[in-house]
Amino acid sequence: xxxxxxxxxxxxxxxxxxxxxxxxxxxxxxxxxxxxxxxxxxxxxxxxxxxxxxxxxxxxxxxxxxxxxxxxxxxxxxxxxxxxxxxxxxxxxxxxxxxxxxxxxxxxxxxxxxxxxxxxxxxxxxxxxxxxxxxxxxxxxxxxxxxxxxxxxxxxxxxxxxxxxxxxxxxxxxxxxxxxxxxxxxxxxxxxxxxxxxxxxxxxxxxxxxxxxxxxxxxxxxxxxxxxxxxxxxxxxxxxxxxxxxxxxxxxxxxxxxxxx
Ligand code: T3D
Numbered sequence: 282x283x284x285x286x287x288x289x290x291x292x293x294x295x296x297x298x299x300x301x302x303x304x305x306x307x308x309x310x311x312x313x314x315x316x317x318x319x320x321x322x323x324x325x326x327x328x329x330x331x332x333x334x335x336x337x338x339x340x341x342x343x344x345x346x347x348x349x350x351x352x353x354x355x356x357x358x359x360x361x362x363x364x365x366x367x368x369x370x371x372x373x374x375x376x377x378x379x380x381x382x383x384x385x386x387x388x389x390x391x392x393x394x395x396x397x398x399x400x401x402x403x404x405x406x407x408x409x410x411x412x413x414x415x416x417x418x419x420x421x422x423x424x425x426x427x428x429x430x431x432x433x434x435x436x437x438x439x440x441x442x443x444x445x446x447x448x449x450x451x452x453x454x455x456x457x458x459x460x461x462x463x464x465x466x467x468x469x470x471x472x473x474x475x476x477x478x479x480x481x482x483x484x485x486x487x488x489x490x491x492x493x494x495x496x497x498x499x500x501x502x503x504x505x506x507x508x509x510x511x512x513x514x515x516x517x518x519x520x521x522x523x524x525x526x527x528x529x530x531x532x533x534x535x536x537x538x539x540x541x542x
Pocket of ligand 1: 348391410
C-alpha cells in the first residue's frame with residue numbers, strides 16, 4: 282500500500298508530500314498519523330532547518346476525507362481534538378519555517394492546513410475554497426482564526442459563508458498567501474524558497490514564529506517585552522555573531538542555525 286505521506290530530505294529541507302492523489306489528498310487517520318510522526322521527527326532533528334509541505338497529483342488537499350464515517354450525528358469534535366488541532370498547533374510551534382507549496386486545489390481543512398504554514402505559495406492553476414459551508418460545517422483547523430487576520434473581516438465572512446472558490450492569483454492579491462508562482466517549475470521554485478529559508482538564521486525564524494504567533498493576543502506593552510526577551514536570546518546566538526562579522530568583512534554569512542550559547 283502506498284504511504285499516505287511521502288517523506289524526503291534534500292539538504293536541510295524535509296519535504297512532506299500528501300500522497301492520496303486519487304482523493305485529492307483528503308485527510309484520513311493515516312495521513313494525520315503520518316504527519317504527526319513526520320513533524321515529531323523534524324522537531325527532534327537539528328539538521329532539518331525547513332519544511333516543504335505539498336501534495337501529490339493535481340490537488341494539494343481536499344480537506345477531511347468525506348468517505349470515512351462522515352455521515353450525520355457524528356462527534357466531529359473528537360477527531361478535531363485528536364488530529365486537526367494538534368497538527369495546527371504543532372506546525373505553528375515548530376521552531377523551523379514551513380513552506381506550503383499549494384500545487385492544486387486546497388479545500389476545507391486542506392486550505393487551512395496550508396494557512397497554518399509560515400509561507401504559502403501556490404501554483405497559478407491552484408485554487409482555495411473554504412468548502413465547509415457546502416456540507417453544513419464551519420471552517421476548522423484554524424480557519425476562523427487565520428482568515429480574518431489574513432484577509433480582513435469582510436472577506437473572511439464572504440469566504441466562509443459563501444464557500445466560493447478563489448484562484449491563487451486572487452489569494453495572493455488578497456494577502457491570503459505569500460505569492461502565486463507559474464505552474465511551470467512550481468515545485469522547484471517552492472523548493473528553492475524552502476532551501477533559502479533553511480540557510481537562514483533558524484533561531485531567529487523560530488523566535489519570529491513565537492513573536493508573530495503571540496502578537497494577536499498581546500497588547501503593545503506585552504509584545505515589546507516579548508521582543509526584548511527574544512532579541513536578548515538572539516544576541517547570544519552564533520548566527521548573530523556570524524551575521525555581524527560577515528557584514529563587517531563584506532562577505533556572505535554562513536548561518537548554522539545553532540542555539541544560543
Ligand atoms: O472530524 C472531522 O474530520 C471534521 C473535519 C472537517 C474538515 C473538513 O475539511 S470538512 C470539508 C471537507 N472537504 C470538502 O468538503 C471538499 C470536498 N471536495 C470537493 O468539493 C471537490 O472535490 C473539490 C472542490 C476539492 C475538487 O473538485 P474537482 O471537480 O476538481 O474534483 P472531484 O472530481 O470532485 O474529486 C476528484 C476525486 O477526489 C473524486 O473521487 P472519484 O469520484 O474520482 O472517485 C472525489 O470524490 C474525491 N474527493 C475530493 N474531495 C474529497 C474526495 N474524497 C474524499 N474526501 C474528500 N474531501
